[in-house]
Amino acid sequence: xxxxxxxxxxxxxxxxxxxxxxxxxxxxxxxxxxxxxxxxxxxxxxxxxxxxxxxxxxxxxxxxxxxxxxxxxxxxxxxxxxxxxxxxxxxxxxxxxxxxxxxxxxxxxxxxxxxxxxxxxxxxxxxxxxxxxxxxxxxxxxxxxxxxxxxxxxxxxxxxxxxxxxxxxxxxxxxxxxxxxxxxxxxxxxxxxxxxxxxxxxxxxxxxxxxxxxxxxxxxxxxxxxxxxxxxxxxxxxxxxxxxxxxxxxxxxxxxxxxxxxxxxxxxxxxxxxxxxxxxxxxxxxxxxxxxxxxxxxxxxxxxxxxxxxxxxxxxxxxxxxxxxxxxxxxxxxxxxxxxxxxxxxxxxxxxxxxxxxxxxxxxxxxxxxxxxxxxxxxxxxxxxxxxxxxxxxxxxxxxxxxxxxxxxxxxxxxxxxxxxxxxxxxxxxxxxxxxxxxxxxxxxxxxxxxxxxxxxxxxxxxxxxxxxxxxxxxxxxxxxxxxxxxxxxxxxxxxxxxxxxxxxxxxxx
Numbered sequence: 001x002x003x004x005x006x007x008x009x010x011x012x013x014x015x016x017x018x019x020x021x022x023x024x025x026x027x028x029x030x031x032x033x034x035x036x037x038x039x040x041x042x043x044x045x046x047x048x049x050x051x052x053x054x055x056x057x058x059x060x061x062x063x064x065x066x067x068x069x070x071x072x073x074x075x076x077x078x079x080x081x082x083x084x085x086x087x088x089x090x091x092x093x094x095x096x097x098x099x100x101x102x103x104x105x106x107x108x109x110x111x112x113x114x115x116x117x118x119x120x121x122x123x124x125x126x127x128x129x130x131x132x133x134x135x136x137x138x139x140x141x142x143x144x145x146x147x148x149x150x151x152x153x154x155x156x157x158x159x160x161x162x163x164x165x166x167x168x169x170x171x172x173x174x175x176x177x178x179x180x181x182x183x184x185x186x187x188x189x190x191x192x193x194x195x196x197x198x199x200x201x202x203x204x205x206x207x208x209x210x211x212x213x214x215x216x217x218x219x220x221x222x223x224x225x226x227x228x229x230x231x232x233x234x235x236x237x238x239x240x241x242x243x244x245x246x247x248x249x250x251x252x253x254x255x256x257x258x259x260x261x262x263x264x265x266x267x268x269x270x271x272x273x274x275x276x277x278x279x280x281x282x283x284x285x286x287x288x289x290x291x292x293x294x295x296x297x298x299x300x301x302x303x304x305x306x307x308x309x310x311x312x313x314x315x316x317x318x319x320x321x322x323x324x325x326x327x328x329x330x331x332x333x334x335x336x337x338x339x340x341x342x343x344x345x346x347x348x349x350x351x352x353x354x355x356x357x358x359x360x361x362x363x364x365x366x367x368x369x370x371x372x373x374x375x376x377x378x379x380x381x382x383x384x385x386x387x388x389x390x391x392x393x394x395x396x397x398x399x400x401x402x403x404x405x406x407x408x409x410x411x412x413x414x415x416x417x418x419x420x421x422x423x424x425x426x427x428x429x430x431x432x433x434x435x436x437x438x439x440x441x442x443x444x445x446x447x448x449x450x451x452x453x454x455x456x457x458x459x460x461x462x463x464x465x466x467x468x469x470x471x472x473x474x475x476x477x478x479x480x481x482x483x484x485x486x487x488x489x490x491x492x493x494x495x496x497x498x499x500x501x502x503x504x505x506x507x508x509x510x
Contacts, residue, residue: 004350005127008358012366017060020053021363024064025370029378031065032072032085034404039069039085039313043333047340055341056359062337063363064370066330067119070310071371074111078302079104079386080397082213086204086274087309089439090281092212094294094301101297105236105383109244110299111306112375114255117248118307119368121259122266122314126321127361142458143469146451147478148265149444152275154485155282156437164489167437170428174441175448177202184446185453195413202417203408204274207442209401210421211435217394218426234387236380245376248303254284255307262308266315266328274443280308286488310371314364321349321357 011017024046031042042065050058073088078095091111098107156171180191181201192198248255258280265276284304285294294301316328324345326332335345341356343349349357386393405418425435459465469475 004354004358005362007355008360008362009366011056011355011359012060012362017057017359017363018366020057020061021064021367022370024061025068025367025374026064028065028068028070029072029075029371029374030068032069033075034400039066040329040333042069043330043337047333047337050337051340055343055353056356058341059334059337059356059360060363062334063360064367066313066334067115067310067364067367067371068374069330070119070313071112071115071306071375073309074115074302074306075108075382078107078111079382080213081216082397082401083208086208086439086443087277087312088305089208089212089274089436089443090277090305091302091309093281093305093436094296094298096216097295097297098299098302099234099386102234103240103297104234104386105240105379106244106299107302108379108382109241109376110248110302112372112379113245113248114258114303114307115310115375116368116372117255118259118262118309118311119314119371120365121256121307122263122311123361123365123368125263126314126318126364127358139474141472142451142454143472144451144474144478145447146455146469147475147482148275149448149451151478151482151485152278152440152444153448154482155278156440166431166433170433170435170437171441174438174443175445176441177207177438178442178445179449184450185457197409197411197413200409201446202442203405203414204439204443205408206405206414206418207421207439209405210418211425211439213397213401214419214422215425215429215435217397218422219429234383236383241376241379244299247299251300251303254288254300254304257283257287258304258307259311262311263315265308266312267318275447276308276312277305278440280304282485286485310368317364321345 012021027046028039028042032039043062046061046065050061053061069085070087073083073085074091074095076082077088077091078099081092081096083089083092095107095111098104153171156167178201180198182189182199189199261280261283262276265279281294281301281304284300285291288294288300312328313330316326316331317334319325320331320335322345324335326335338345338349343353343356401418402415405415406412408414428435428438455469456465459468462468470479
């Protein structure tokens with residue numbers, strides 16, 4: 001295998017292949033940064049161009065697009081509070097707060113470095129342990145997906161900023177919105193109100209733009225009549241790059257934990273980066289002694305989200321390359337590219353086509369380094385975007401939101417839904433409702449519903465729904481995580497009260 005790795009690296013650094021890798025990373029960042037354009041769309045659009053290329057060259061370019069897009073979605077999330085893809089929702093929590101403090105470059109560099117770190121970690125796992133992990137991915141069935149969704153919903157307690165009942169209600173609203181359209185099992189049409197376009201449900205990107213981006217424009221630019229989109233002037237410097245990277249290097253537990261979460265959730269087919277980044281952010285808050293810093297602008301929050309998001313990408317390729325099961329929508333496009341070049345997933349990829357397969361894996365690895373380079377030095381340009389006067393920037397953002405919403409399904413209904421969600425997001429922010437639980441419910445609702453219905457059907461056939469859903473190894477682990485996550489806020493509150501009483505007693509004795 002070591003010889004195959006060296007051969008793969010040698011192919012990546014052939015000047016033509018490296019040029020296409022750089023081009024792929026750049027295009028991936030562009031697709032990730034523009035709301036409505038995703039890694040899946042970028043890969044699908046550029047796959048036809050690989051037909052006339054050598055297989056290794058084409059796959060190396062696709063590797064660059066995939067890795068680049070995983071970082072690109074952080075740029076609008078940090079600068080304008082608009083996740084480029086659903087996987088960057090958690091990045092907005094601290095990234096935009098940093099931007100509002102005049103520290104947009106801090107967030108961008110943190111995103112670039114942690115994206116590279118997560119991608120590198122997952123690629124090492126992909127190269128060394130793909131076959132056994134692929135077998136483990138087959139153990140994920142409907143019950144495991146249901147409990148994974150429930151575990152994700154318990155994150156609402158961490159996202160809560162002192163208004164837990166409001167946030168739970170917001171999560172319930174998100175779950176209700178997720179039921180719009182055709183039922184995943186049975187095909188019943190629900191809550192479409194006579195609009196055929198709604199049979200496919202509410203597009204997630206549309207909801208993200210509506211709940212995150214438009215309220216900020218209405219509040220900051222229009223409501224407060226700010227001269228610039230940010231309340232502070234951004235002044236990028238080289239010292240920021242060194243400072244942020246040094247800060248994150250000193251937190252290996254945070255980086256490794258986030259990367260591991262992204263890799264593990266990645267090899268569970270269909271889970272995706274949105275769940276990985278939210279779970280990783282939740283765990284970062286849970287285990288940090290200074291958890292009160294999160295949500296107010298800390299590079300640790302950006303790093304937790306982006307490391308998991310980017311680690312998910314190579315993780316999703318583990319079941320693809322070994323079993324032919326794509327772990328994410330972009331992986332499904334890569335599967336198509338492999339098949340078009342006559343490469344069948346499975347043992348054959350690591351024997352007959354080992355040179356091409358490891359060229360692809362090393363392409364992913366090298367692309368991670370390029371993301372650090374492009375992202376860190378590109379931050380000097382990206383960070384200055386929010387210094388543009390709001391009278392120019394706000395209309396451009398509004399135009400991009402409309403274009404991004406329309407491009408999902410070429411439907412004007414999505415544009416109107418985006419505006420409705422924007423108004424709802426603005427009103428809810430005034431009522432102290434955070435949009436994150438709503439979007440979290442919208443993301444996890446289909447996972448929970450599909451997993452529950454399929455589990456009930458399979459459980460009846462197996463002789464017991466409860467035993468089928470609960471007494472499976474992975475299900476038991478996930479249920480334990482659910483209970484721990486749900487009860488953790490109570491423990492944290494008790495611990496805080498105990499610390500406060502201890503300090504007051506010490507003060508009275510003094």
